[in-house]
Amino acid sequence: MTTKLKFDGGWSATVTDEPLDLVPRLLGTSLIVSPYADRVEREKFLAETFGSQDLLWDLPDVFRFAPSDRQLVGAEFRIPEESASAEDSARLPVQPEVRPGGLRADEVKDFRHEMCTVLCRAPGDALLTCLRDLDVLDEPLEAGIGIAPDVALLVQHGTVVGWSLTDPARYLTTSFATPDPAPPVPATRRLLTECLDLVTTPVVDDLVDGEPAVLARLQAADRALREQREDRHRADALLELIATYVEDYGNR
Incomplete structure (x- = not known):
């Protein structure tokens, strides 16, 4: 069972038994799993947490942790502009059973986790799977960590290599509203x-x-x-x- 996850730059976190109690929100191509309700609250949220975040034109995946207990308190992802071909999507490894869980940072330190570059789409877009690159398709996935309802981090060789969203249509919304x-x-x-x-x-x-x-x-x-x-x-x-x-x- 995967208990430790590696991110870009050698940063790491431990899997906990406490997933985020937040409803995902799909705004355009951005998936938001965070507690804020508008842009002002978002800026306050970023200022009070640490981890990976976007800055101006730099758009990595966002993982934010509370300094007090180092627990994951929010995340944001972006759907890549490149859709995998049907042939490549068919090569997507069978996703392991998703284990609900949160993350606890191993240290209070900012990092940067690159956003995914390729989107694999299931028939009818019942499942969107976003991967670091197509090389991920060459080997099995070893774990799926369900950090929020229908949102899972995908793990290969102990490293986070992507994420998935089940039933994306359910989470469509506008202006930070609850779906x-x-x-x-x-x-x-x-x-x-x-x-x-x-x-x-x-x-x-x-x-x-x-x-x-x-x-x-x-x-x-x-x-x-x-x-x-x-x-x-x-x-x-x-x-x-x-x-x-x-x-x-x-x-x-």
Whole structure:
């Protein structure tokens, strides 16, 4: 059983039996598992904790720990822009059973943990798996540490090499709000898949190049989300996900 995890730069933490009692929030391509409710609270939270954090244009994964007991109190991740091919996604090692757990830093020290570079998508985007790189696919994963509901850190050779989010549609939200507790409607799930197609490679490259068929897909997704009556809060979240692309390319 994995009890010690290694992060970038030789930093390490011990697995505990206390996962975060926080509901994940998926805002655009950012997954937030932290207690703050707005940007002001976020700045205060970062100032009062230690660990890995983003600074200006430097965007590593965020892991924040309380100085008093060195326990993990929050995390943030970003979905990579590169989607793995279907062939590579099929090579994804079987994820081990997720063990719920928290983290306790081995020392009070800041560090930097690089964000993942590749996204592996399960059919219907029922599971998003983000990996450090495609080399992770060459060997089995040894552990999954469930640091919050449906959020797991993926471990290989004792090192954190990625993370996963189960049922991402459930956690779609806007403006730091708590996600709707009701389950997503089927239309939301379908449109999440379409939006993720549009904002990740290879489709996003065709979008930027002005491919007519892809521009039509973007316009259709935007229209469908605006017209969707059910699950309105999640539809608004997906509109935010594609908003920049609609603004830059939607009227071509």
